[in-house]
Amino acid sequence: MKLLLIRHGETVDNVAHKYAGVTDSHLTNHGVLQALRLGEHLTTPKSAGGAGLIFTHIFSSDLQRARKTGQAILDAQLVRTGGVNLPSPSAATVTQLFELREVDFGSREGTSYRSSRRPTPQIIRGPDYQSRESNESMAARADRFIDDYLVPAVMEVYFNNSAVNTKNHAIAVASHGIFLGTLWMRIITRFHRSNISASAECSGRKPHWSNTGYILLDILPGDMEEGLKGCMCLVEGMNIKTHLQGLERAGGGVGSAKADDRQRQISDFFTPQ
Numbered sequence: 001m002k003l004l005l006i007r008h009g010e011t012v013d014n015v016a017h018k019y020a021g022v023t024d025s026h027l028t029n030h031g032v033l034q035a036l037r038l039g040e041h042l043t044t045p046k047s048a049g050g051a052g053l054i055f056t057h058i059f060s061s062d063l064q065r066a067r068k069t070g071q072a073i074l075d076a077q078l079v080r081t082g083g084v085n086l087p088s089p090s091a092a093t094v095t096q097l098f099e100l101r102e103v104d105f106g107s108r109e110g111t112s113y114r115s116s117r118r119p120t121p122q123i124i125r126g127p128d129y130q131s132r133e134s135n136e137s138m139a140a141r142a143d144r145f146i147d148d149y150l151v152p153a154v155m156e157v158y159f160n161n162s163a164v165n166t167k168n169h170a171i172a173v174a175s176h177g178i179f180l181g182t183l184w185m186r187i188i189t190r191f192h193r194s195n196i197s198a199s200a201e202c203s204g205r206k207p208h209w210s211n212t213g214y215i216l217l218d219i220l221p222g223d224m225e226e227g228l229k230g231c232m233c234l235v236e237g238m239n240i241k242t243h244l245q246g247l248e249r250a251g252g253g254v255g256s257a258k259a260d261d262r263q264r265q266i267s268d269f270f271t272p273q
Contacts, residue, residue, distance in 0.1 A: 001157050002053060002170035002236075003150075003217040004042075005184060007177050007209035008065040009035040009072075014211065015256045017114045021102040021133070021178075024063050030255035033247060034212040035069045039076030041243035042172075053170040056087045057153045059145070060174040061100040069212065070094040070174035087169060088156065094174075099145040100183075102176030103138055106130035138179060142186040150187070151227055158221050177209045184215065190228040198235040205238050213239040 009031030013020035027035070044050025055077055060070035074094050077086075086092055107130045153171055175183065184207050188196065207215055216237040223230030249255035 001056075001154070001166045001219055002168075003154075003187075003219055004053075004170060004172045004214045005180050005187075005209075005217075006038070006069065006172060006174045006214040007180060007211055008061075008063075008069040008174060009033075009038075010211040011065050012256075012258050013110075017112055019105040019108045019111055019113055021105040021109060021176075022063070023109050025065055026258045027065055027068055028256050029259050030249050031065070031211060032068075032259045034244060035072035036076075037243040037247055038069065038212045038214075039072035039074075042073055042170075043076040043080050052168055054087055054168050055091055055172055056157050056169050057090045058094045058172045058174070059100060059149060059153075060094050060096055061102065061176060061179075062096040062098055063101055063176075066100065066174045066176060067094060067096050070096075070172060073172050073174070088160070090153070090156075095149070097145060097149065099141045099149075100173065100175045101141070101179065103178045104130075104133040106132045108132065135182070138182040139186060142179070142183045145183070146186060146190065151190075154219060154228065154231070155224065158224060180209055180215075181207060187217075187228075188233070191231065191233045192229055195222070195229075195232045196235070197233070199237070202235045202238050208239055210239055210241055212244065213241050216240055 008027075010028050011020065011025040011031055012028055013023065013025040014031075015028060040050070042051045042053050043055075044052070046052035055073060058070045058074050060066045071094050074092075077091070083092070107128070150171070150173075157166055157169055157171075173180075173183070209215075214237075215235070218234040218236050219228075220232040220234070221230075222232055
């Protein structure tokens, strides 16, 4: 089965070059199109040029930029399947989780990361100053997600299906760039080192995520009594953006503008094939 670690679509704060960790930043119009392209590509059969994946679970941060990115995948799958013959009850919803939120930048939330002005020591030590979330805190959140959600989802897929039937089954995790780096490292530590391998294009590369870019892992069953430790893990791709080929930003500032939720819903953009 496949595991996809996905960054959300472009947001207004990405465009404005602002720190937006726990800030509930809106997708831009371009970000919505990125998410639509992602969902359509992932669920389109391989024979038609897509990834041909069937999602058993879709997890997302509870912040709207990640939630709507995960929802785009769900909508694409529901339209393609008509909402019937889903691989599991979990496949009919996006599970939104606090644990998958971006790092909290504290007092830097909403400030420009391109600004040459830096807070003075007086401001930093002021009574209202809030520090950035620690790496330890992010790691703890990642571990909770892995233990409480990811491992049970993987086990559910493999215990309920044969390995052959799970070849195209997938779990999607829609989250945020910095947190995904932490989640990636915590996931990798769950496998025996000898059970981890990487494709030639991924070997030696440091993970990073563009908007709606994703890391693709292939998790193969082994000694299931050991959980992930007993599985094999192949890193198939990093920052995959195949779905964005040919996508151009709308001019006149339209592409970078905040998406209007009153406009067409994501599912309206799809036509079953």
